[in-house]
Amino acid sequence: MQAPPISVNDIICTIRDSGHRVTNGKRAVADILHNSSAHLTVEELVLAVRKIEPDINQSTIYRILEEFEELGLVVHSHLGASAAVYHLAGQSHAHLVCDRCGSTQEVPASRFDLIARELLEEFSFTLDRHHVALSGLCAHCRENVEKK
Ligand SMILES: [Zn+2]
Ligand SMILES: [Zn+2]
Ligand SMILES: [Zn+2]
Known part of the structure; x- marks a missing residue:
């Protein structure tokens, strides 16, 4: 079972409960990640946040993303050779990236249960299904x- 997606309110509560300050920048980042079904690079996030908070700088957004990751609100993933992308936690899935056309598909993380169990039993290795994409050829x- 996948965890239900978290709301902007949940995010704000988590920040507050952890004793961190809730800023307009954090609100904006939470809003954008929540309203976007896509995977956003830091550059895309900066552009979107500046529409709400024009004076925010990129390093502030990096710090916000780091804080959100530490709080378990956000995860990032590397899709092939392109920049890391961010989305809210609770939408965990694996990524398949095509080496030729660069298209990305999402696969439910549960599809890797069997291999994850075998890697754990035989190699004492815990598989991270989300962090790095699998590469190959799309259909x-x-x-x-x-x-040809
Ligand atoms: Zn990473
Ligand atoms: Zn993803
Ligand atoms: Zn392809």
């Missing part, structure tokens, strides 16, 4: 390869 690109 579309495979078709093109086979035609």
Whole structure:
């Protein structure tokens, strides 16, 4: 089972409960991550936050993201060679990235239960299903390869 997505209010409460200050910048970042179904790079986040808080600088947003990650509110993932992307925790899934066209697919993290258990039992290794994407060929690109 996936955890239900967290609301902006949950995020604000978590920040407050942990004794941190709630700033307009944090509110803006929470709002944007909550309203976006996509994966956002720091650059995209900065552009979006500046529409709400024009004076915020990039290093502040980095610090906000770090704080959100420490509080378990946000996770980031590396999709191939591109910049890390951020989204809210509780939408955990694995990523498949196509080496040719760069398209990204999301796979429920539960699909990796079996391999995760085997890696743990045989290698005492805990698999992180989300942090780094799996690379390969998407269905579309495979078709093109086979035609040639
Ligand atoms: Zn990372
Ligand atoms: Zn993702
Ligand atoms: Zn492809």
